[in-house]
Amino acid sequence: MLNEEKVILMTKLASYEETEGKQNEKIGNYFRGDYLTVEVLKSLLYGTIAFVLGFGLYILYDFDVFMEDIYRLDIFTFAQNILTYYVIALIVYAVITFLVYSFRYTGTRKKLKRYYHNLKKLSMLYQKK
């Protein structure tokens, strides 16, 4: 005989596993601190790439002026300014990353908790039989 409750539960579980289950399980393997550290580090890397691209465009935008001024330029001050912008941009980006991913982590943990609860329920149904 088909157990309707069991079938519904198994469908729910399979559907979750098919969609976001695998991804969520990966996230669930991390401790909160580790997960956020990894994501923030990734953001620092991506942020650096984006900053380099942006800086390249900035130089290209005023390339002729930049080339004219390059010998009169105080390289140390220029580098210091660029570095300040870089650090500020990375800090802002890291904070945004931290907020978004901590929110995401909490949500994922909740979903995983529900998933494991359903698994336990299914196991109980089997034991009952």
Next chain:
Amino acid sequence: MTKLLEIREQIKIMLNRYEAFIFPVGKFLLAFFALSMINGRMGYMNRLDNMALVLIVALTCSFLPMGSMVFFGAIFSLAHMYALSLEVLLVGVCVYLIIFVLFFRFGPKDSLVVLLTPLLFCMKIPYVMPVALGLIGGPASAVTMGCGILVYYLNHAVVENGTRIIALGSEEAVAKIRMVLDAGVLNKEIFIVIAAFSITMLVVWFLRRMSMEYAWTIAIVSGALLNIVILMMGDLMFDTNISVLGTILGSIVAVGVGKVIEFFKFFVDYRRTEKVQFEDDEYYYYVKAVPKITVATPAKTVKHINSATAASRSVTTERTARSASSAAATRSSGRTGGSSVQDSRRSNVKNQPVNKGKSVTINGQMTSSRKESEVDFEEIF
């Protein structure tokens, strides 16, 4: 209203039933529309402006993930930029890479938004996007919407300055880059639009989640109004030449689209709201329950004509056998079973008084359901 609700249920059922066909076809149409629009607006590379190629790519997108549409859209756009000028391509690649690296990791699932936002801009109704996203998305969608706005303005800048870029010689590389960056990235209008749309989206999202009555309608209308106000303020402050009439008309369309989304996603009856209060060992619960407005789809009753026919046929065959034997006796002709059936039926209809008692059932069928008896006759004759 009941009719509308019935239609809604039928649409839902149809979407569920034919999901395997509807989604690929939808993806194909969207990809085809997007790529055709890119070709139509930019069209600098003649080899890409080819219907067969667009069809093949759109068909490929129909069975690939949603992100593929964005990827092919970016490739088409960059190819047109390359055909225009190498410097424009350089700017395009840098901007797309920055978008990809910085923002896409926050909302890779929302990749469709990056494609839909420029499309809505081209259709002159971009105001739909913040309202719709506020209703169906989350706060992170604001990032992808911002990327979509940037993509549109970059491509728009390339199209607007296309002839001027062509006119500039190859020695004017920096001027070309500056022209595209000024119009497509460092334009004040872009920042105003991104700010207005993001604030609108967040306000709509925030309001529609509140437990007040008519929260969705309030969110839609206030979002649209807020959008108009911010855009107009930005226009006054920075003189960005945003069309007042276009903004108002677009916002009206946005309200309409928002109401359609509400009808499909959150259609509730506030008049039947129930407020209950109870407690357990740890908490007091104040629960507000708002019932959804639903209607059962009219169940289609399928009458199996064949079974009725079979029943009547058995009656007729029995009758036929008898009348055939009598007919055979009177006419003394040796006919086959099939033709005798026809004959007997005719004799039944024609000679009703003779077989009155038996033909009552046939007449009864004819009067109760005309079609049924028609089919019955058709099959027999």
